[in-house]
Amino acid sequence: MASLCYMRRLWDTTQVYRLLRVASQHRSAQQLQHQKVMDNKPWALFSDVGGDGLVEEVISIMKQHFNLVCHKDFLQNPQQNGPKIEALFLWGPLPAAEPSLLSLLPSLKVIANGGVGIDHIDVPYVNSVGVKVTNTPGVVSDATADIAMGLLLASARKIVRAHQLATGPETTLIMPELMGTEVTGSTLGIIGMGHIGSRIAQRARGFDMKILYHNRNRRSVEDEQAVGASYCKNMDDLLQQSDFVMLAVNLTPETTNLISRRELSLMKPTATLVNISRGKVVDQNALVEALQSGTIGAAALDVTHPEPLPRDHALLRLPNVLITPHVGTHTLNTTKKMVEKMVENAVAVVQGLSIPNEVIPK
Numbered sequence: 001m002a003s004l005c006y007m008r009r010l011w012d013t014t015q016v017y018r019l020l021r022v023a024s025q026h027r028s029a030q031q032l033q034h035q036k037v038m039d040n041k042p043w044a045l046f047s048d049v050g051g052d053g054l055v056e057e058v059i060s061i062m063k064q065h066f067n068l069v070c071h072k073d074f075l076q077n078p079q080q081n082g083p084k085i086e087a088l089f090l091w092g093p094l095p096a097a098e099p100s101l102l103s104l105l106p107s108l109k110v111i112a113n114g115g116v117g118i119d120h121i122d123v124p125y126v127n128s129v130g131v132k133v134t135n136t137p138g139v140v141s142d143a144t145a146d147i148a149m150g151l152l153l154a155s156a157r158k159i160v161r162a163h164q165l166a167t168g169p170e171t172t173l174i175m176p177e178l179m180g181t182e183v184t185g186s187t188l189g190i191i192g193m194g195h196i197g198s199r200i201a202q203r204a205r206g207f208d209m210k211i212l213y214h215n216r217n218r219r220s221v222e223d224e225q226a227v228g229a230s231y232c233k234n235m236d237d238l239l240q241q242s243d244f245v246m247l248a249v250n251l252t253p254e255t256t257n258l259i260s261r262r263e264l265s266l267m268k269p270t271a272t273l274v275n276i277s278r279g280k281v282v283d284q285n286a287l288v289e290a291l292q293s294g295t296i297g298a299a300a301l302d303v304t305h306p307e308p309l310p311r312d313h314a315l316l317r318l319p320n321v322l323i324t325p326h327v328g329t330h331t332l333n334t335t336k337k338m339v340e341k342m343v344e345n346a347v348a349v350v351q352g353l354s355i356p357n358e359v360i361p362k
């Protein structure tokens with residue numbers, strides 16, 4: 001009986017060893033396979049110029065599909081990896097896709113831009129050297145609309161100044177300079193009623209705002225009703241009637257300096273200009289003048305020209321200006337969705353599949 005038990009234990013042990021050996025062989029086969037997949041992955045350059053704030057969780061989305069080289073490392077020795085790079089992950093609106101960079105990337109097939117605005121990329125030029133450009137529409141709209149409403153509210157209710165005073169050395173409760181502007185029931189004029197503009201309108205309805213909009217093309221009656229917005233064919237009418245003017249247009253030659261001295265002079269002296277599109281849509285010198293002279297009441301800007309503004313810029317010294325550093329899309333959720341789309345687009349180009357979001361020059 002004892003020897004039967006011994007035999008049985010021996011058999012069990014042998015089995016365990018055998019199973020362990022099979023498992024370890026299987027594992028190393030898997031590792032080898034994984035290594036092979038890694039080696040087969042295409043190479044991408046990751047423009048960390050604008051992505052310095054990206055967390056590993058986001059970067060790993062790119063690493064799953066590409067061997068990633070970051071811009072900083074790449075520039076140390078461009079000859080080493082340059083010829084292998086097939087995709088460039090670029091963070092708008094940084095002008096990193098310049099001819100000098102492209103000339104170091106002879107195998108480049110795609111610039112996958114993170115964000116909707118592609119005003120920083122010369123698409124016809126890039127296409128002419130055989131490289132596609134893609135962007136990430138749709139996924140940025142909610143986060144951008146959130147920051148638009150955040151800026152509007154913070155500016156109207158002087159939230160940043162209120163925080164400074166509440167946490168400063170004085171403990172007085174009487175703070176006349178914190179007298180705010182009522183948002184509820186006021187009139188919001190949205191210039192540019194695309195995806196982001198409509199998301200802003202949806203949010204503004206929650207504040208019982210009267211919503212006007214101006215757009216190159218009038219939206220359908222159903223679209224207007226869905227967000228409760230009325231069309232102003234003439235932008236001047238919108239400027240004259242609005243308490244808050246929200247800029248949500250793309251930057252194009254037509255929208256460059258869209259809001260200049262004349263347009264500012266049409267706005268109410270109590271009005272606030274909110275810009276979440278691109279800095280160049282506003283003539284900044286005219287804006288400084290309008291804010292200094294009381295032509296308009298305040299400005300809240302997520303975008304400026306340039307970004308960041310030089311530290312001695314007049315806009316930084318005005319008490320009626322609120323500025324954030326182009327953080328419209330900067331939430332973890334939205335950033336992940338953008339990167340997923342960038343990767344999806346880049347993989348499609350590299351593998352010759354149909355491209356979900358190719359930017360076609362007009």
Ligand SMILES: O=C(O)[C@H](O)CO
Binds near residue numbers: 092093114116117
């Ligand atoms: O264009 C966009 O979507 C944002 O501004 C991010 O650059």
